[in-house]
Every structure is written in structure tokens, then in C-alpha cells.
Amino acid sequence: MGGLNINQYFSGNRGACMTATPTATISAVTLNRADARLDLQIAFHPMIAKGADRAFAWQAVATAASGRSFAALSASLLPEQRPSLEARRITLALEAAVAMELHRGDALIAIPLGAAAGLAEPLLSHLFRAALANGVPTDRLVIEINADERGDLDAAAALAQACTRRGLSVALDGFAAGPVALKLLARFTPRFVKLDPSLVRSIDASASRRLIAEGVMRLARNMGVTVIARGVERRGEHDVLHAMGVRHYQIEAPALPQPDLPRREARNPISAPTHRRLAHHHRAAFPLRAARPAEAALTAQVA
Numbered sequence: 339m340g341g342l343n344i345n346q347y348f349s350g351n352r353g354a355c356m357t358a359t360p361t362a363t364i365s366a367v368t369l370n371r372a373d374a375r376l377d378l379q380i381a382f383h384p385m386i387a388k389g390a391d392r393a394f395a396w397q398a399v400a401t402a403a404s405g406r407s408f409a410a411l412s413a414s415l416l417p418e419q420r421p422s423l424e425a426r427r428i429t430l431a432l433e434a435a436v437a438m439e440l441h442r443g444d445a446l447i448a449i450p451l452g453a454a455a456g457l458a459e460p461l462l463s464h465l466f467r468a469a470l471a472n473g474v475p476t477d478r479l480v481i482e483i484n485a486d487e488r489g490d491l492d493a494a495a496a497l498a499q500a501c502t503r504r505g506l507s508v509a510l511d512g513f514a515a516g517p518v519a520l521k522l523l524a525r526f527t528p529r530f531v532k533l534d535p536s537l538v539r540s541i542d543a544s545a546s547r548r549l550i551a552e553g554v555m556r557l558a559r560n561m562g563v564t565v566i567a568r569g570v571e572r573r574g575e576h577d578v579l580h581a582m583g584v585r586h587y588q589i590e591a592p593a594l595p596q597p598d599l600p601r602r603e604a605r606n607p608i609s610a611p612t613h614r615r616l617a618h619h620h621r622a623a624f625p626l627r628a629a630r631p632a633e634a635a636l637t638a639q640v641a
Contacts, residue, residue, distance in 0.1 A: 377403035378426060380434040385448070385566055388585040395446035395480065397588065398431035412452060420455040425464045432465075432472045441474045448509060450482040453497040454490050462500055476506070480529065485510040485519035494518065495525045502526060509566075513537075515550045527561050532588065535569025542574035548582075555582050 378400045384393035400408045408427065412420055431449050440447055451461060462481075469476050481501045483494055501508050509530035513519050514537045523531075533551065541547045558565045566586040567579050 376423060376426060378408070378430050379403060380430050382434070382438070382440070383589055383591065385586060385588045388580070388587070393445050394586075395448055396435070396440055397448040397482065398427075398434065398450070400427045400430065400450075408450075412455070417456075420452065421457045421461060424452055424455045424461055428461070428465050429468050432468045432474050435474060436472045441472070441478070444478075446480050446507070447474065447478055448480040448482050450484070450511065451497065453483055453493040456493065458493075458497040458500040462504055462506070466504070480507045480509050482509045482511045482532075483522075483528075485513040485522060485531075485534075486516055491518050491521050494522055498522065498526050498528070511568075513554065515554055523557065523561070528563060530564050530566055531558055532566045532568055533584075535590065538567050538569045538575060538579065539571065540575070542572070542578045548578060551579070552582055555584070559583070 379402075381399045381401070382396040383399055385395040385397065386393050402408070402411045406414075412423055415423060428449060428451070431447075435441055435447050449465070451465075455461070465479070465481075466476060468474075469479065481497075483497055483501075485494075498508050507529040508526070509532055510519060510522060510528045511532045512534040513531045514534040522528075531554065533554065537547055537551060541551060555565060557563075564586060565584055566588050567584050568588045569590050570576050570579065570587055
């Protein structure tokens with residue numbers, strides 16, 4: 339693979355990312371295999387720290403074979419079918435991570451799990467079985483819970499508490515200071531908060547979005563939570579977020595990871611990030627340094 343240049347994203351060359359759509363079999367879950375709506379494809383979106391040259395985490399993103407989003411697919415199913423769809427996503431995500439050798443590196447693997455599907459404990463039990471079967475260390479897993487969850491605070495809180503009891507890290511995804519998101523933060527402390535793209539985009543031109551994001555950053559700092567910005571597309575957005583203290587970003591494009599090279603970020607005992615495995619971030623000027631050839635997917639986005 340060729341070398342990386344983060345500037346490609348801002349210069350309009352956004353075709354450098356590659357989608358990972360490995361096939362896999364489902365075990366220990368009862369599914370209607372004849373239902374084409376249950377055919378999923380898995381891609382990975384990298385999360386990177388400012389100034390680092392390797393992803394510190396990869397989010398597994400599932401879509402229907404037809405191209406529909408996972409959320410749209412789930413909404414089209416009967417309530418009793420949704421836990422099976424969630425279990426299928428878990429299995430495919432872990433098998434895809436192994437196929438791409440993500441389990442051999444030290445980056446985190448973030449797997450979304452829909453709280454609205456219910457059955458938190460059975461789904462987490464399935465997650466542990468699938469991780470064991472695929473040789474994926476469970477301390478490398480992060481469960482992503484949507485901060486909105488269709489307004490179902492109790493279901494989201496129950497899933498978060500179940501994850502905490504099992505020692506799993508939690509990320510609140512799609513955080514935009516909505517009522518459910520704020521009430522969730524009042525009930526537990528996640529490891530990560532991921533700003534919703536709707537809050538991030540055009541933040542440089544919106545005083546109200548800046549105020550909301552600044553409030554989230556203050557809250558996160560007080561709680562010791564790492565904030566990740568999703569959907570940064572322009573220099574102005576990056577500069578505003580950077581001024582607020584955002585140092586971690588998720589690239590909103592699928593990527594093909596090759597995690598076979600060891601990470602060698604320098605660690606300063608005074609300034610090193612609180613959470614394990616977070617890449618050391620520097621106060622480097624925009625844009626981010628070019629990454630290593632092995633991380634060709636990181637070309638596509640984020641300041």
C-alpha cells in the first residue's frame with residue numbers, strides 16, 4: 339500500500355478508503371437465514387488521536403447487504419427479531435476483526451449494541467462466547483451505546499450497567515447533549531463520549547453548536563471521559579474543536595486496517611492519556627501527521 343496523507347481528505351480525494359466486508363457464519367443464534375434483511379456487511383471506521391500515526395480504536399459498522407443502515411434495518415424488523423439481529427452483528431464484527439488481524443494489535447475494537455433491542459445480559463453473554471471462540475481479548479472491547487436510543491433511557495442505562503458489571507468499557511455514541519444523553523451521564527461514567535456528526539458539522543459557523551460542545555467538553559473533563567469527534571470534514575470545524583480541547587477523532591469512512599506493526603508512541607508519564615491504549619497526542623499544527631503505510635485507510639479523513 340502507498341503512504342498516507344491526511345490532506346487527501348481535505349483536497350477532495352476521499353476514495354482512498356476501502357471497505358471490509360468479510361463473510362462469516364453465525365453460531366449459537368437462531369436466525370431466519372432465508373430473510374435477506376439479515377445479511378450484514380462489516381466495515382471498520384478508525385479512531386485516531388491528534389498527532390498519532392496509528393488508530394487507537396476501530397468501530398465496527400454494520401450495514402445491510404442492500405446498503406440500508408443498521409438502524410433502518412433494525413426498525414424494519416419485529417421487536418422479537420431485533421435481539422437476533424444484534425447477536426448477528428456481534429458475531430460478524432468479531433469474525434471480521436479476526437479476519438483483519440485486529441485482535442493481534444493493541445487497538446480497541448468498538449462494537450455498537452442497541453439497547454432498545456432489550457435482553458442486555460443474553461446479548462453480552464453471546465458477546466463473551468463469540469469473543470472466546472474467536473480469540474479476541476474482552477479487555478480490548480468497547481460497547482457503544484447510542485446516546486439517544488430512541489428516547490429509552492431505562493434500556494440504555496440497563497445496558498450500560500450490565501457492561502459495567504462485566505468489566506466492559508462503554509462509549510456513548512451520537513452524543514449531542516440531548517435529554518437522554520445527559521441523564522445517562524448522570525447514571526454512569528462511560529470511557530468515551532462521541533460527539534454526534536450533527537453537532538460537529540459546521541460548528542465553526544454556529545454559536546449554539548459551539549456552546550453545546552463546550553458544555554460537553556467541560557462535563558467530560560470533570561468526569562475524566564475522553565471525547566471523540568465524529569464527522570469532522572473541514573479545517574474550520576477542526577480548528578474550533580481543537581481550541582475546545584478535542585484531541586480524538588473518528589474517521590467517518592470505512593477502512594482496511596493492517597495492525598501487524600507494533601505501536602511505538604512515546605509516553606510521557608505526566609501528559610499521557612488517562613485511558614490505556616490511547617495514542618499519545620501532540621499539539622501539532624493542523625493537519626495530522628501522515629500515518630504509516632500500513633494504515634492506508636487513514637488517508638481519508640480527520641484533521
